[in-house]
Amino acid sequence: MQAIKEKIQDMNDMRKAKAEAKAEEKAEKELAKARTNIAHEVRLAKEAEAAMHMHANKPATENATMEAANHPSYSAS
Secondary structure, three states: OHHHHHHHHHHHHHHHHHHHHHHHHHHHHHHHHHHHHHHHHHHHHHHHHHHHHHHHOOOOOHHHHHHHOOOHHHHOO
């Protein structure tokens, strides 16, 4: 009878250990996914900042030329 109780206790301990390991693995996966998402957002922000910086540094004449090309009826003749 004692052997059966020990076996049941061992099975319960093993089940608990597996559940804890699975929960820890799930938490690690969620953390990795969050880090990936953050890295993606940082990359997009850097790209947007670089595009804004390039746009702001264009010479005024280049901007005027681009606007004139976009609106041919508005260009000075």
